[in-house]
Amino acid sequence: xxxxxxxxxxxxxxxxxxxxxxxxxxxxxxxxxxxxxxxxxxxxxxxxxxxxxxxxxxxxxxxxxxxxxxxxxxxxxxxxxxxxxxxxxxxxxxxxxxxxxxxxxxxxxxxxxxxxxxxxxxxxxxxxxxxxxxxxxxxxxxxxxxxxxxxxxxxxxxxxxxxxxxxxxxxxxxxxxxxxxxxxxxxxxxxxxxxxxxxxxxxxxxxxxxxxxxxxxxxxxxxxxxxxxxxxxxxxxxxxxxxxxxxxxxxxxxxxxxxxxxxxxxxxxxxxxxxxxxxxxxxxxxxxxxxxxxxxxxxxxxxxxxxxxxxxxxxxxxxxxxxxxxxxxxxxxxxxxxxxxxxxxxxxxxxxxxxxxxxxxxxxxxxxxxxxxxxxxxxxxxxxxxxxxxxxxxxxxxxxxxxxxxxxxxxxxxxxxxxxxxxxxxxxxxxxxxxxxxxxxxxxxxxxxxxxxxxxxxxxxxxxxxxxxxxxxxxxxxxxxxxxxxxxxxxxxxxxxxxxxxxxxxxxxxxxxxxxxxxxxxxxxxxxxxxxxxxxxxxxxxxxxxxxxxxxxxxxxxxxxxxxxxxxxxxxxxxxxxxxxxxxxxxxxxxxxxxxxxxxxxxxxxxxxxxxxxxxxxxxxxxxxxxxxxxxxxxxxxxxxxxxxxxxxxxxxxxxxxxxxxxxxxxxxxxxxxxxxxxxxxxxxxxxxxxxxxxxxxxxxxxxxxxxxxxxxxxxxxxxxxxxxxxxxxxxxxxxxxxxxxxxxxxxxxxxxxxxxxxxxxxxxxxxxxxxxxxxxxxxxxxx
Amino acid sequence: xxxxxxxxxxxxxxxxxxxxxxxxxxxxxxxxxxxxxxxxxxxxxxxxxxxxxxxxxxxxxxxxxxxxxxxxxxxxxxxxxxxxxxxxxxxxxxxxxxxxxxxxxxxxxxxxxxxxxxxxxxxxxxxxxxxxxxxxxxxxxxxxxxxxxxxxxxxxxxxxxxxxxxxxxxxxxxxxxxxxxxxxxxxxxxxxxxxxxxxxxxxxxxxxxxxxx
Numbered sequence: 001x002x003x004x005x006x007x008x009x010x011x012x013x014x015x016x017x018x019x020x021x022x023x024x025x026x027x028x029x030x031x032x033x034x035x036x037x038x039x040x041x042x043x044x045x046x047x048x049x050x051x052x053x054x055x056x057x058x059x060x061x062x063x064x065x066x067x068x069x070x071x072x073x074x075x076x077x078x079x080x081x082x083x084x085x086x087x088x089x090x091x092x093x094x095x096x097x098x099x100x101x102x103x104x105x106x107x108x109x110x111x112x113x114x115x116x117x118x119x120x121x122x123x124x125x126x127x128x129x130x131x132x133x134x135x136x137x138x139x140x141x142x143x144x145x146x147x148x149x150x151x152x153x154x155x156x157x158x159x160x161x162x163x164x165x166x167x168x169x170x171x172x173x174x175x176x177x178x179x180x181x182x183x184x185x186x187x188x189x190x191x192x193x194x195x196x197x198x199x200x201x202x203x204x205x206x207x208x209x210x211x212x213x214x215x216x217x218x219x220x221x222x223x224x225x226x227x228x229x230x231x232x233x234x235x236x237x238x239x240x241x242x243x244x245x246x247x248x249x250x251x252x253x254x255x256x257x258x259x260x261x262x263x264x265x266x267x268x269x270x271x272x273x274x275x276x277x278x279x280x281x282x283x284x285x286x287x288x289x290x291x292x293x294x295x296x297x298x299x300x301x302x303x304x305x306x307x308x309x310x311x312x313x314x315x316x317x318x319x320x321x322x323x324x325x326x327x328x329x330x331x332x333x334x335x336x337x338x339x340x341x342x343x344x345x346x347x348x349x350x351x352x353x354x355x356x357x358x359x360x361x362x363x364x365x366x367x368x369x370x371x372x373x374x375x376x377x378x379x380x381x382x383x384x385x386x387x388x389x390x391x392x393x394x395x396x397x398x399x400x401x402x403x404x405x406x407x408x409x410x411x412x413x414x415x416x417x418x419x420x421x422x423x424x425x426x427x428x429x430x431x432x433x434x435x436x437x438x439x440x441x442x443x444x445x446x447x448x449x450x451x452x453x454x455x456x457x458x459x460x461x462x463x464x465x466x467x468x469x470x471x472x473x474x475x476x477x478x479x480x481x482x483x484x485x486x487x488x489x490x491x492x493x494x495x496x497x498x499x500x501x502x503x504x505x506x507x508x509x510x511x512x513x514x515x516x517x518x519x520x521x522x523x524x525x526x527x528x529x530x531x532x533x534x535x536x537x538x539x540x541x542x543x544x545x546x547x548x549x550x551x552x553x554x555x556x557x558x559x560x561x562x563x564x565x566x567x568x569x570x571x572x573x574x575x576x577x578x579x580x581x582x583x584x585x586x587x588x589x590x591x592x593x594x595x596x597x598x599x600x601x602x603x604x605x606x607x608x609x610x611x612x613x614x615x616x617x618x619x620x621x622x623x624x625x626x627x628x629x630x631x632x633x634x635x636x637x638x639x640x641x642x643x644x645x646x647x648x649x650x651x652x653x654x655x656x657x658x659x660x661x662x663x664x665x666x667x668x669x670x671x672x673x674x675x676x677x678x679x680x681x682x683x684x685x686x687x688x689x690x691x692x693x694x695x696x697x698x699x700x701x702x703x704x705x706x707x708x709x710x711x712x713x714x715x716x717x718x719x720x721x722x723x724x725x726x727x728x729x730x731x732x733x734x735x736x737x738x739x740x741x742x743x744x745x746x747x748x749x750x751x752x753x754x755x756x757x758x759x760x761x762x763x764x765x766x767x768x769x770x771x772x773x774x775x776x777x778x779x780x781x782x783x784x
Numbered sequence: 785x786x787x788x789x790x791x792x793x794x795x796x797x798x799x800x801x802x803x804x805x806x807x808x809x810x811x812x813x814x815x816x817x818x819x820x821x822x823x824x825x826x827x828x829x830x831x832x833x834x835x836x837x838x839x840x841x842x843x844x845x846x847x848x849x850x851x852x853x854x855x856x857x858x859x860x861x862x863x864x865x866x867x868x869x870x871x872x873x874x875x876x877x878x879x880x881x882x883x884x885x886x887x888x889x890x891x892x893x894x895x896x897x898x899x900x901x902x903x904x905x906x907x908x909x910x911x912x913x914x915x916x917x918x919x920x921x922x923x924x925x926x927x928x929x930x931x932x933x934x935x936x937x938x939x940x941x942x943x944x945x946x947x948x949x950x951x952x953x954x955x956x957x958x959x960x961x962x963x964x965x966x967x968x969x970x971x972x973x974x975x976x977x978x979x980x981x982x983x984x985x986x987x988x989x990x991x992x993x994x995x996x997x
Binding site for chain 2 (some may be wrong): 078080083084087163164165166167168169171
């Protein structure tokens, strides 16, 4: 699950984390950008100010040097001995020179010049006369003065010599200068923390002096240096320098500049360090925030996922008592809501349960629970004898219709009271249907099932008193026992039901299950599929029962009766499979087989010299099967059958299902010359009107009337009437189930056409029939 | 000659405005210029008497006194020191290069000034001290008074009248005028250029007795 939800954008936790992450990133980025930008600008401004300050310092420093020089010169020219030497300069140049050198050294100047009052050079550092053109008076004035001699630049100061100080008269000049390169040194670098250079912009730049090392100076002289205010940059061997320039002085219309430079890294050292700290700080802040976000989101999502687990448990039917520990209000509310929901579910579950497993009216367990209980009981101890009783109220529908449903309900509840009063804890009671109850004796021990049923039945012997009415209640009870009758709860219930139905039919108060009662067992269904096979495997055999023509005393026809020799079950009576075959439609194959086999046998007999008519039973299914007439025709052709010698027997109820189609089929068969007879006449449900429509030739009186014909006056009346009816309708009659001579005589007396029954012969297989027939013929011959 | 007599005569002549020649000096604003050295030169006068006694260039209150001293060539000038402090007087002027360490009580020998020209005096110890000795080649010299007037008794003749003052900026040629003295004569000079500012702290009188003015 976690694999699916990790990285899933719909996960709350991930979403929160993502949002927080995005927020943090945005905030950090913006903050970083703003701070960095501001700090950079600030640093740059600081740098600018620093360079400006440094520039001021350098200029001040140089100015000071100039002032010092001026002061020194001022003092120098007041010196008496100097005046003396200057006065005698023309004559004694050597003394002047030596004194001046001495003075120069004192002052830390690099050059000197001494002029007479008419600007004649008396002495100078320069031996060669390169300085011929210098006019000392030009260098007067405050401020810095510059002179270029021999491609060297000097900052110079000049002072007039007045032999008498307060005199107006100038008697000479002394000039002293400092080499430009000496103006710029380590001291300046220490003061400003920047590299100081003096230069004259040109191509290449003329560097007068610098604190830089020579390789940088080479680069510098080639650079196009900006002389505009502000910060600029030049590159040297991959290192960037930031520099600024300012005018130092003017020499011959060309400006001299100071250049201050600092490596970028050094310039922005504090900025870089600050930035680094800032990034570090922000990173830490980010981590802390993310961590907090994690905790926060977890604080929300964890209880939520806990509640999800709880909900899932509730779904599975587990009721949860332990809810996640309270966190936020909203989660608490949710938690409470789910808990209450759980309660609601529990309550409804119980209600549903109650509805599902209990009958609302009687509050007894219902059929579901009955079934479950039974299953549970069976699942328990195998050695127990479990008795299942199904009880229903006789003619309850009538009672309901008579007294009304409300009173009917009351009756039911009273019945339940009586039941419970009887059994109480000894048995499990349930209302399994409208007027049906199921009872389970979990451990019936030695109790006889019939006894149990009888005792329950006796509970209802006393009538009920309802709203002034006295009501008699009769119950029918079917009993089934485990493990004898069935091994499953369904099986037991079914068996009890079957037993119940059987007592309904027989009007017994109760009945215990017998396998014979079961017309609907699986065994029977299996039989059907086996039947089809049986056809192919030749397990079916036709038996023939002769019909005696009473008047003529001949066997005019035989009825074909199907017999099945099941390899496992042995002889299976037709009643056990024919009805079911009719229901499942297998009968069609059966009938086809019967017809074919019968006609074949008929051919055999004809070939043997005996014309025996065949009568075969067909069902409603066969009739409606439109293929039947064609099949019969085909068979007739195949076996060269005389239609007159074929009779098809149908029961009254055969026609009932689809009278139109049945009649149509019957007519078709009739038109083929085949005779039709109605089987089991008198026991079906047909109407006289229908009888009129049916193209039948013969009526078979059901054995129900014939079996006790000899003794039963009612039967006699019935049979007599039926024969009369048939005669009046122009139909021949066959009496089924003739068991004795008296019956036969009666039938003969009253004009019944044919007789069939055990008295004549039971159904026989072909060989036995042949024997019987031969014997019959012999007997007949001898009697004549 | 007797010093006092000559002094008296001079004094008289100056007070009484004696003398037959008057020289007036005015600046470019027609204001009288004081203390201008005036001298009349005549080549014909052969033996020029040395007029005065040994003149003095004193230092009083850290000032040269007089500020401007005019002497005839070959005059000896004495340098006393009326101040209690030491002075180291010197000059590098071509007319006389000398230096004298002058203390109270140390009497330096007088110096002979045998070249004409301006001798600019300074004190090595005191920068503010400035004085002039103007050596002329004629007995007929003097300085203008507060009114810018100088008068002198000279024999009638043709003379070259010259002026000199450290503050005068006019060229020397314009300060030379010829004058034919015949009895009472006068000549006036009007300067063209502005006088240089005075480097002396206060106006110097012509004489010590200037206080009486």
